[in-house]
Amino acid sequence: MLKRFFMLCSGADKNLIDSCSNGEQNKYAGIGATVFFTAVMAFIASAYALYTVFDNVYTAVFFGIVWGLLIFNLDRFIVSTIRKRDRFWSEFLQATPRIILAMIIAIVISKPLEIKIFEKEINTVLLKEKNAMALANKKEVSNYFQTDLAKNKAEIDGLKADILKKEKEVNDLYTTYITEAEGTKGTLKLGKGPVYKEKRDKHDAALKELDTLRKVNLARITEKEAKAKTLQAELDKKVSNTQPVIDGFDGLMARINALNKLPSLPSIFIMLLFLAIETSPIIAKLLAAKSEYDFKLEDSEMALKTLLEQNNYQRELQRTTDAGIYDDVYAEIRQDRELYEYKKKKAIELLEMQADNFSEKQKKAL
Incomplete structure (x- = not known):
């Protein structure tokens, strides 16, 4: 049953192959098995590739089956349409377009499986790229808010500087009238005379101005600090909103680009393996000598032509x-x-x- 199924996969004429010897049937069963398992690999590769795109198992399996059947039909057509001739180069020229098509199919099949085989290495490359993108995104967003944050900080620093300046002025006035009372500076007279009273009044007036300035500036500082927190919150929100886009940077194209950044030698060997598998039915038919099935097929075609x-x-x-x-x-x-x-x-x-x-x-x- 399995042998008959594989002979069907080879594209051989049912009536002719049934009339051939057991060895001839085994040869075409082997060719059909190669065609079938190549289609199975195409299904697995395409299903995985589509899963990375759609992130849905059922969608990936459905389109994977369609792609596998397409590859199966193409391979079966390629093998069944190659005719044995008396000259090898004539046969090779006939098979050249089919070999080129087989090479394209092999490359298409091998790439998704390479992505799966080197998944851990690709994830490492993608992680580095995501981290670099996250840092660059945070820097870009920070630059966007930097003007407002710097202006707000400068205004807060200015208000605090005004308070400190006024406090220094009040402290200097305090020192002035104290030293006047002690007689160490000013008039150098001990006691609280008219000059002392004048300097004390000046200090008290400056102290009241300081209290007023402190209240006004502290209120404005509180308002500016609240605005700074709002700006920082908006910055953090902007960064967090764009982070899912960066985290989702692991699609098919991103993985292919990451695969290209890895050493190319293992990928080349895998592609060559699939190329050998894909072209093996064609190469087998080219290298094999004319056999019983070929003679019977030629006889049938010549009879019809006659x-x-x-x-x-x-x-x-x-x-x-x-x-x-x-x-x-x-x-x-x-x-x-x-x-x-x-x-x-x-x-x-x-x-x-x-x-x-x-x-x-x-x-x-x-």
Whole structure:
């Protein structure tokens, strides 16, 4: 049962292969098995590749089956249409387009499986790329908000600097009136005289201004700090919103690009393996000598060709014979005087009718 299925996969003519020897049937069963398992590999490869795209098992399996059947049909067609000839180069020239097509199919099949085989290495490359993209994205977003954040920080620093400046002024005034009272500076008189009172009043006025300035500036600083937190929150939100896009950077194209960044030698060997598998049925048919099935197929085709040539020759003979007979018949009819006189009479009647009709038209025109 399995042998018959594989012979069907080889594209061999059922009636001819059944009449061949067991060894011939085994050869074509092997070719059919190669075609079948190549299609199975194509299904696995395409299903995995499509799963990385759609992230859905059922969709990937469905389109994988379609792709596997397409590859199966192409391989079966390629193998079944190669005809054995007496010269190898003539056969090779006949198979060249099919070999090129097989190479393309092998490359298409091998690439998704390479991605699966080197999945861990590819994930490492993608992780590095994602980290670099995340840092670059964070830097870009930070640059976008940097102007507002820097301006807000400068305003806060300015308000704090005003408070510190006023505090220094108040402290200096405090030191001035204290040293005046102690007699160490100013008038150098101990006690609280008029100068002391003047300096004390100036200090108290500056202290009130400091309290007022501190209240106003602290309120504005609180407002600016709240704005800074809002800007920072927006920055973090922008980064977090774009992070899923970066995390999703693991599609088919990204994995192919990551695969290309790995050492190429293992990928080349895998592609060559699939190329050997894909072209093996064709190479087997090219290298194999003419066998029983080829002779029977050639005999069947030549019999049909001979039959068609005979039919065409008979049709041509029938056509030329019929033409000769009709030529003789009409030659004899041409010599019949009675028929000649009858046709002459009818021709005269027709000419008279045409002349009368023309004359009537001319009269009407005048």
